Amino acid sequence: MQPITLKGRRIVEGQCKAEALVSKKPISFLGGVDPADGKIIEKGHELCGECVKDKVLCFPHGHGSTVGSYVLYSLAKKNLAPKAIINQTADPVVVVGAIIANIPMIDQIDIKQIETGDLVEVNACKGIVKILKRRES
Amino acid sequence: MQRHCEDFEKKGELKRLHLTKEEERIYDGEFGWANQICMKILVRLGELFNATKLIPISSAHVSGVSYKTLGDAPTDFLEAIANAGVKTSVKATLNPHGIDKEYLCKKLSSDICKKQWQILEYFNKMGFKNSLTCTPYYLEKPRHGAHLAWAESSAVVYANSVIGAWTNREGGPSALAAAIIGKTPDYGVHKTENRQPKVLVNVETSLRNETEFGALGIFLGKILEDKIPVIQGLQGASQDHLKQLGASLASTGMVNMFYRNNRKVKVNELEKISVEKEDIRRAMEELTTTATQKPDLIFIGCPHCSLREIRQIADCIGTRKVKAETELWICTSRFIKEKAWKYTEKIEQSGAHIITDTCAVVTWTDKLGIKTIMTNSAKTAHYAPTLNKAEMTLTPLKDCLETAFKG
Numbered sequence: 001m002q003p004i005t006l007k008g009r010r011i012v013e014g015q016c017k018a019e020a021l022v023s024k025k026p027i028s029f030l031g032g033v034d035p036a037d038g039k040i041i042e043k044g045h046e047l048c049g050e051c052v053k054d055k056v057l058c059f060p061h062g063h064g065s066t067v068g069s070y071v072l073y074s075l076a077k078k079n080l081a082p083k084a085i086i087n088q089t090a091d092p093v094v095v096v097g098a099i100i101a102n103i104p105m106i107d108q109i110d111i112k113q114i115e116t117g118d119l120v121e122v123n124a125c126k127g128i129v130k131i132l133k134r135r136e137s
Numbered sequence: 138m139q140r141h142c143e144d145f146e147k148k149g150e151l152k153r154l155h156l157t158k159e160e161e162r163i164y165d166g167e168f169g170w171a172n173q174i175c176m177k178i179l180v181r182l183g184e185l186f187n188a189t190k191l192i193p194i195s196s197a198h199v200s201g202v203s204y205k206t207l208g209d210a211p212t213d214f215l216e217a218i219a220n221a222g223v224k225t226s227v228k229a230t231l232n233p234h235g236i237d238k239e240y241l242c243k244k245l246s247s248d249i250c251k252k253q254w255q256i257l258e259y260f261n262k263m264g265f266k267n268s269l270t271c272t273p274y275y276l277e278k279p280r281h282g283a284h285l286a287w288a289e290s291s292a293v294v295y296a297n298s299v300i301g302a303w304t305n306r307e308g309g310p311s312a313l314a315a316a317i318i319g320k321t322p323d324y325g326v327h328k329t330e331n332r333q334p335k336v337l338v339n340v341e342t343s344l345r346n347e348t349e350f351g352a353l354g355i356f357l358g359k360i361l362e363d364k365i366p367v368i369q370g371l372q373g374a375s376q377d378h379l380k381q382l383g384a385s386l387a388s389t390g391m392v393n394m395f396y397r398n399n400r401k402v403k404v405n406e407l408e409k410i411s412v413e414k415e416d417i418r419r420a421m422e423e424l425t426t427t428a429t430q431k432p433d434l435i436f437i438g439c440p441h442c443s444l445r446e447i448r449q450i451a452d453c454i455g456t457r458k459v460k461a462e463t464e465l466w467i468c469t470s471r472f473i474k475e476k477a478w479k480y481t482e483k484i485e486q487s488g489a490h491i492i493t494d495t496c497a498v499v500t501w502t503d504k505l506g507i508k509t510i511m512t513n514s515a516k517t518a519h520y521a522p523t524l525n526k527a528e529m530t531l532t533p534l535k536d537c538l539e540t541a542f543k544g
Binding site for chain 1: 174177178181182185200201206207208209210211213214215217288307308309310311
């Protein structure tokens, strides 16, 4: 397929290529993601049970306690962090988390264009997300 | 190290914050990893909210201190940053943590207490004072017009609205970064144009006690969105009443400040809201989830009690004794407890517990077997059903004390 290029705004620099994990709903890192294994544990969340490790994690924005920023740091320290974060709208909790955990981050991306399982390339320096390959159905 | 990627100034990118030479050096890592990360937090948040520069602050107040709300994960970051040797560069205070030395420490597991002391040690290592209160303004009142970086939403509203200082509602990590750097980005209510009222609220009923002021805050928080109100009809409101109003306003809403009868404002140009007696009654009713007359805990002190409130409680108790099998907590800061020792001794003689450094919301009431809580605080009634898994009764101080002492 021809890669699809989406342009957003750089929040934290960095580059990577990995599989996307997409949530239509916001994610709260405090109480929503288990810092011990990187799995989403928020009850009733569409990604409940999925692991964020090494994924390009796409979600509209964060919510919940500002302590959630520290959870991203803890995940990174245990090698359980996402490879990149793609948001519709950056909010302080996720931005601070991405900074302290050093996770490449872009916002102002229409995340509806990306599906879970897609292979995506993130160039956060340029604020670009490229969908390289659609998930095999 | 290059501060940003080359194509930074392109359209759609974050707008660059102006940094002084020294700030630039911190950003580039000349003063180590921990200072760099704190600077990066401030710069990126500033860019996100269209700040143009960093401004000096006179104090920082950090939330996210209780192990109950933090959990295990954040200690990794606190440990790393404390061990990197950074120090606070302005007066820096801490929100309540999860235990107190005299009473709860003996009732909760040693594992919990150990973890809590560890967190506190990291903060102390960075130079934070053990204020452990949500009312840092009683320890030292900020100057009128001073810029602050405070987390703890109730203190933010109080500082902006009652004291006349200027602070955004910081998160735990951004307040920590501000405490280390001693600065904050100039966005939000640090700018005059963002402190303009947008709504005129007419309170058409006279509020009779602190709990009704709290209920007003709960009601307004839900409908104001981020619009700063001028609230008329608060005649006779004490600072303690306004503390309750602000605390609950921040619990349900985004607003960080309110005005009272501001003569400078052209009220004709504002959107208007009127609050009736029925609105207050309904707000209180919605926050009460149990009708029990034998609550497992009666809790006063959210936000932490002022000296005046402690005196009021002591006067109200007189020589009475708390009835058997009743748990009454009066929460305040260690600072106020020591200052009000004449009254706190009297209160403790009644069988009530003066608890410092923590409160019912940030300690483990569920581990103490507490399933029902009676309080005069609308903020607690709003949060405790989820944070403490407790059923609530919201009623004024007088009724709370009657319940503790009658029979």
